[in-house]
Amino acid sequence: MSGQRLIEAVHLKKYFAKESGFLKKQTQYVKAVDDVSFYIDKKETLGLVGESGCGKSTTGRTLIRLYQPTEGSILYDGVDISHLSTTELMPYRKKMQMIFQDPYASLNARMTVADIIGEPLEIHNLMQGKEKAERIRELLETVGLRASHASRYPHEFSGGQRQRIGIARALAVNPEFIICDEPISALDVSIQAQVVNMLEDLQEQLGLTYLFIAHDLSMVRHISNRVGVMYLGSLVEIADRNELYNHPAHPYTQALLSSIPIADPELTKQKQSIVLEGDVPSPLNPPTGCKFRTRCRYAQQRCAEETPQLVEISPGHCGACHML
Amino acid sequence: MSRKILEVDQLRTSFFTHLGEVQAIRGVSFCLNEGESIGIVGESGSGKSVTSLSIMRLLQHPGKVVGGEIRLHGENLLQYTPQQMRKVRGEKIAMIFQDPMTSMNPVYTIGNQIEEMILEHKNLTKQEARERAVEMLGMVGIPSPEQRLKNYPHEFSGGMRQRAMIAMALSCSPQILIADEPTTALDVTIQAQILRLIKKLNEEMNMSTILITHDLGVVADVCQRILVMYGGLIMEEGTRSQIFYHPRHPYTMGLLKSIPKASDQKQRLIPILGTPPDLLHPPAGCPFCSRCSFAMNICREKQPPYFKDADGHRVMCWLLSEEAPYVEAYEKQKGGVRA
Numbered sequence: 001m002s003g004q005r006l007i008e009a010v011h012l013k014k015y016f017a018k019e020s021g022f023l024k025k026q027t028q029y030v031k032a033v034d035d036v037s038f039y040i041d042k043k044e045t046l047g048l049v050g051e052s053g054c055g056k057s058t059t060g061r062t063l064i065r066l067y068q069p070t071e072g073s074i075l076y077d078g079v080d081i082s083h084l085s086t087t088e089l090m091p092y093r094k095k096m097q098m099i100f101q102d103p104y105a106s107l108n109a110r111m112t113v114a115d116i117i118g119e120p121l122e123i124h125n126l127m128q129g130k131e132k133a134e135r136i137r138e139l140l141e142t143v144g145l146r147a148s149h150a151s152r153y154p155h156e157f158s159g160g161q162r163q164r165i166g167i168a169r170a171l172a173v174n175p176e177f178i179i180c181d182e183p184i185s186a187l188d189v190s191i192q193a194q195v196v197n198m199l200e201d202l203q204e205q206l207g208l209t210y211l212f213i214a215h216d217l218s219m220v221r222h223i224s225n226r227v228g229v230m231y232l233g234s235l236v237e238i239a240d241r242n243e244l245y246n247h248p249a250h251p252y253t254q255a256l257l258s259s260i261p262i263a264d265p266e267l268t269k270q271k272q273s274i275v276l277e278g279d280v281p282s283p284l285n286p287p288t289g290c291k292f293r294t295r296c297r298y299a300q301q302r303c304a305e306e307t308p309q310l311v312e313i314s315p316g317h318c319g320a321c322h323m324l
Numbered sequence: 325m326s327r328k329i330l331e332v333d334q335l336r337t338s339f340f341t342h343l344g345e346v347q348a349i350r351g352v353s354f355c356l357n358e359g360e361s362i363g364i365v366g367e368s369g370s371g372k373s374v375t376s377l378s379i380m381r382l383l384q385h386p387g388k389v390v391g392g393e394i395r396l397h398g399e400n401l402l403q404y405t406p407q408q409m410r411k412v413r414g415e416k417i418a419m420i421f422q423d424p425m426t427s428m429n430p431v432y433t434i435g436n437q438i439e440e441m442i443l444e445h446k447n448l449t450k451q452e453a454r455e456r457a458v459e460m461l462g463m464v465g466i467p468s469p470e471q472r473l474k475n476y477p478h479e480f481s482g483g484m485r486q487r488a489m490i491a492m493a494l495s496c497s498p499q500i501l502i503a504d505e506p507t508t509a510l511d512v513t514i515q516a517q518i519l520r521l522i523k524k525l526n527e528e529m530n531m532s533t534i535l536i537t538h539d540l541g542v543v544a545d546v547c548q549r550i551l552v553m554y555g556g557l558i559m560e561e562g563t564r565s566q567i568f569y570h571p572r573h574p575y576t577m578g579l580l581k582s583i584p585k586a587s588d589q590k591q592r593l594i595p596i597l598g599t600p601p602d603l604l605h606p607p608a609g610c611p612f613c614s615r616c617s618f619a620m621n622i623c624r625e626k627q628p629p630y631f632k633d634a635d636g637h638r639v640m641c642w643l644l645s646e647e648a649p650y651v652e653a654y655e656k657q658k659g660g661v662r663a
Contacts, residue, residue: 051511051512051513158599160599188367189367189540189583190367190578190579191595191599192582193593194597200592215511218541218583218584219584221586222591242588245586246588255513256512259513260512261515261539261541261542261544261545263540263541263544264544264568265544265564265568268541268544276513276517277517279481279484
């Protein structure tokens with residue numbers, strides 16, 4: 001699968017300021033994304049996993065400039081897009097689209113399906129009138145809905161169907177890169193498989209590149225070529241999917257993988273589970289050094305003092321831990 | 325076989341909406357033995373949560389139990405007065421909910437809420453109730469419980485709130501714990517902590533549990549017996565290994581096939597096509613027939629009865645009838661779904 005780089009994040013940081021105290025004089029920073037570097041090749045799917053609040057959605061949103069990065073650069077096809085102005089960014093906006101988690105909140109309830117799917121075409125001045133109607137019909141069929149659905153409103157559809165509308169909207173401008181931000185978490189098990197299969201088919205047909213963000217680790221394993229694991233704003237490990245799932249190197253990845261419930265009682269009995277103690281620390285006040293050390297079984301003095309860097313432990317497999 | 329503690333018999337619950345009667349549960353029967361842990365799995369709208377609310381008699385208008393019996397130690401709970409029911413809740417049957425934030429009162433401390441529950445049901449002084457609350461919080465693994473009692477729910481993290489909910493539910497040592505999607509709102513590492521806790525309490529306190537979830541992985545870990553619900557009916561009931569390794573109902577098979585397996589090869593998922601039935605107009609036959617690849621004529625016309633075998637495995641599907649034709653694809657799937 002190794003091909004051309006499509007998009008690359010280089011030392012990407014996104015801090016959110018939180019003002020507090022008398023007259024809001026104190027400013028604290030939530031380091032939602034803290035020095036994250038990775039790349040995605042063309043036609044590849046990179047999965048991004050982690051617990052809530054680890055910064056995986058912020059990473060995705062910063063990558064397509066829905067948030068202005070605090071530091072670092074984003075290379076799209078070799079061009080640094082991190083400091084482009086809104087107008088300069090327009091052609092890139094057409095290439096990068098997003099599918100959101102909540103199919104109920106991400107569709108405007110007062111717009112018909114045709115308006116929702118047609119909006120990106122209008123914004124980018126791509127099509128008008130008959131041509132646009134034809135394109136909408138085509139998109140609806142691509143995602144497995146009927147052309148007659150175009151005049152309906154979102155509330156007339158089920159969760160799975162709404163997610164299809166969201167996918168049709170993302171596909172409208174013929175993007176190259178799509179960020180799928182928890183696209184199946186709000187759906188029922190039997191519907192999840194329908195949507196995942198469709199995403200795979202579309203990737204095949206249209207040559208799409210995905211960043212697939214999810215907390216369902218078994219689904220990420222299914223859909224991704226490579227998988228990155230995030231913890232409190234840092235990328236702690238990244239590797240090919242089989243390498244990561246079979247030989248997790250970082251203690252956090254090991255614990256995360258061992259806590260996935262497996263729908264197979266025999267396997268569940270066999271697997272040794274590492275149950276982490278405690279909660280994720282507050283991102284306002286993360287631990288010094290390695291952020292995982294407060295919950296880590298192997299934590300040593302050194303972990304509190306030095307921040308581990310992402311190092312390559314085998315070809316394509318990087319981890320950020322002093323033990324490696 | 326141990327003693328039956330709770331029996332649900334032909335339970336029917338409907339919601340009387342402006343559009344008409346939505347039949348959320350259409351005749352559900354099962355029993356719970358002492359010290360046993362059963363799981364109810366199903367998709368949203370299959371009736372699993374309504375079943376638990378019906379047992380607790382916590383249904384709100386326009387929901388109403390329209391038929392059947394719920395027997396706790398042989399006594400029908402549906403005939404209890406509200407006062408008698410108050411005694412049952414918490415003391416005999418306790419429940420924990422999906423969202424620990426909305427199921428706690430934000431303006432009272434955690435300690436207040438647990439003590440209130442203890443004082444309501446037990447003849448204890450305030451001091452004793454406080455001691456009991458500390459003990460319970462310690463048992464569910466909350467560090468420094470004496471201090472934590474004085475916190476408000478918003479000062480707890482999601483996982484800790486769910487622990488506090490469990491502490492509250494268990495503070496009067498109920499015989500049955502109903503957990504309705506207890507880990508759905510939590511992260512996987514916290515989910516593992518909570519499930520380990522529920523499992524431990526089930527074993528140590530000999531408490532019966534009903535775990536309601538949509539996640540087959542969760543029931544595989546915790547439950548001994550599993551009920552699969554769909555369209556307001558129990559489609560299949562069996563032990564853990566019967567359901568996971570020898571499923572007989574096409575819906576159960578479909579569910580198991582639609583989740584990704586942990587394998588190195590990329591295999592295509594096999595989804596269940598279509599969408600669940602509209603219970604405002606429930607189908608005359610089997611609720612699953614419109615999505616079932618083995619559907620026969622009779623499936624559309626008549627609701628199948630349960631076909632049971634000797635070891636308690638029961639399935640609501642016409643394919644198990646003696647008169648059913650031999651369907652090779654079905655026979656092939658029966659054993660080897662996980663293979």
